[in-house]
Amino acid sequence: MTPKIIVISGPTASGKTALGVALCQKLGGEVVSADSMQIYRRMDIGTAKPTPEEMQGIPHHMIDVADPEENYSVARYVEEAASCVEDILNRGKLPVLVGGTGLYIDSLLSGRTFAGGPVDPALREELNERYDEIGGRGLLGELRKVDPERAAKLHEADKKRIVRALEVYILTGKTITQHDLETQAIPPRYDAAKLALDFEVRQDLYDRIDRRVDRMFEQGLMDEVRSLLASGVPASCTAMQAIGYKEAVGAVSGACSETEAAEKIKMESRRYAKRQLTWLRRDPAIEWHRFEKTPDLNEALRHSTEFLRTLGIE
RNA sequence: GGCGCCAUAGCCAAGUGGUAAGGCAUGGGACUGCAAAUCCUUGACCCCCGGUUCAAAUCCGGGUGGCGCCU
Numbered sequence: 076m077t078p079k080i081i082v083i084s085g086p087t088a089s090g091k092t093a094l095g096v097a098l099c100q101k102l103g104g105e106v107v108s109a110d111s112m113q114i115y116r117r118m119d120i121g122t123a124k125p126t127p128e129e130m131q132g133i134p135h136h137m138i139d140v141a142d143p144e145e146n147y148s149v150a151r152y153v154e155e156a157a158s159c160v161e162d163i164l165n166r167g168k169l170p171v172l173v174g175g176t177g178l179y180i181d182s183l184l185s186g187r188t189f190a191g192g193p194v195d196p197a198l199r200e201e202l203n204e205r206y207d208e209i210g211g212r213g214l215l216g217e218l219r220k221v222d223p224e225r226a227a228k229l230h231e232a233d234k235k236r237i238v239r240a241l242e243v244y245i246l247t248g249k250t251i252t253q254h255d256l257e258t259q260a261i262p263p264r265y266d267a268a269k270l271a272l273d274f275e276v277r278q279d280l281y282d283r284i285d286r287r288v289d290r291m292f293e294q295g296l297m298d299e300v301r302s303l304l305a306s307g308v309p310a311s312c313t314a315m316q317a318i319g320y321k322e323a324v325g326a327v328s329g330a331c332s333e334t335e336a337a338e339k340i341k342m343e344s345r346r347y348a349k350r351q352l353t354w355l356r357r358d359p360a361i362e363w364h365r366f367e368k369t370p371d372l373n374e375a376l377r378h379s380t381e382f383l384r385t386l387g388i389e
Numbered sequence: 390g391g392c393g394c395c396a397u398a399g400c401c402a403a404g405u406g407g408u409a410a411g412g413c414a415u416g417g418g419a420c421u422g423c424a425a426a427u428c429c430u431u432g433a434c435c436c437c438c439g440g441u442u443c444a445a446a447u448c449c450g451g452g453u454g455g456c457g458c459c460u
Contacts, residue, residue: 087425112425122425150422178424189422199423228419233428236420243422255421277416318425342414347425353418 080160080265081383082172082180084109084355085272086348088283090370092125094272095173097376099133102171102388105163106130107156108137109174109183112317114152115143117303120296121319123287136163143303143314150189153182160265169388172267177354186264190254191246198245202238217241222250268386269361270379272370273352279368284344288319292337296323318343 081104083095095106108114112122116139124138136159141147156172156179163170172180181187206214211231218240219226225240243251274280300323308315310324319340326336355361362382364375383389 110425111423146423148422149424153422176424178420182421185421187421191422194422230419230429233419235423235427239422251421258421313423313426316423316426320425343425346414349416350418350420350425354420354424357419 079164080170080172080184080267081388082109082184082267082269083272083379084173084175084177084180084269084351084361086280086351086355087175087344088123088287088348089272089274089280090366090372090375091173091175091272092123092129093370093372094270094375094379095171096125096129096131096133097372098379099169099171100131101376101380102169102383104169104171105134105136107159107163107170107172108135109156109172109176109180110138111147111152111176111179112314113138113174114140114147115145115314116141117306118143118299118314118317118320120291120294120299121317121323123291143308144312146313148194149178149182152179153187153189156183157186157264175351177351181358184263184265184267185258186261187258190243190249190251195242195246198242199238202241203234206234206238211237214238214241218244222252224252225250268383268388269358270382271355271361271363272375273363273365275365275367279366280348281345283370284348285341288337288341288344291319291340292333297326297333300324301327318347 081098081102083091083098085091098104099106110122112118113124114137115122118124125135137152137156140155160170160172160183172183174180202214211234214237215226215229215231218229218237221244222240229236229240231237240251243249243254247254274283296319300320303315303320304310304324304327310321315321315324322331322336322339322343325331325339326333331339362379364378366375380389
């Protein structure tokens with residue numbers, strides 16, 4: 076089976092956008108973003124959203140598809156992104172999935188479905204409260220009674236996952252363990268050629284991140300955040316939990332200085348990059364391109380096309 | 390030059406005689422409807438030399454380094 080879709084991933088600030096556009100130009104493709112924060116409108120600077128100049132006329136999908144106050148989710152992403160991909164394929168073009176949100180990429184490619192229909196906010200709230208009341212050990216104990224396998228994998232402090240596991244069971248009568256087994260059994264939705272970018276030396280990536288954050292402030296990150304808040308976007312919503320935004324909110328409110336916020340953003344971005352790498356590294360199918368010191372787009376492009384050729388894409 | 394204070398992991402920092410809390414960072418890992426989120430995990434023999442003691446990061450002396458004050 077020939078891969079029908081290309082994936083370009085890597086940690087933040089590794090040069091995914093540029094490579095994605097270059098490959099699209101070369102292969103007649105369109106970009107489908109796989110970034111959990113660039114989906115929000117009016118959040119441009121802090122998410123390092125590609126500018127029109129960077130896009131170079133290549134269509135970009137799954138960017139600016141939601142308002143910051145909306146509750147977006149993987150499930151919604153999979154649904155919407157899949158229809159973008161289908162549309163691109165139907166027009167005889169090549170979908171190029173570009174982004175750093177590993178969960179979104181894997182979920183889309185696998186065709187994963189999520190258990191239990193729409194989330195029931197009341198139930199989730201109830202479970203969260205119960206967790207606070209009886210503690211992690213207590214709630215994990217309750218999960219153990221219905222789904223011992225899942226309970227064994229979760230740490231008592233992992234509130235989110237304990238709550239979700241219980242939620243799935245209550246909503247569907249099926250354990251999340253069983254649901255996972257069922258979805259794992261279905262064949263992947265797309266056969267993808269996966270590329271990821273990284274640096275030979277971690278510090279080089281971190282240096283890039285630092286510079287990018289400085290640039291965000293020069294470009295007016297603070298104003299962007301001020302206007303989001305002024306337009307009524309609550310500081311508590313998911314979108315505002317994004318790195319860069321929650322810290323800038325602190326500076327806007329006077330809780331810390333702008334310099335302190337910048338330092339915090341750099342640090343959080345480094346940690347995020349590390350988590351992204353952890354996620355990507357466990358996928359043996361990924362072809363890595365590691366930059367020496369400075370990102371060399373031509374090098375990456377050559378490596379990529381060579382790799383794609385071996386898979387029959389050119 | 391004199392007096393005083395301090396010297397514990399990359400940083401902050403507890404510990405005043407029995408063999409090194411904690412926080413942050415860093416590295417590693419997890420991850421099936423909030424994922425840029427959430428969670429797990431990770432290190433030092435205590436500035437140097439000598440002394441006291443069964444036993445010193447902890448007491449004494451000296452050295453070095455830093456900070457403050459004075460002349």
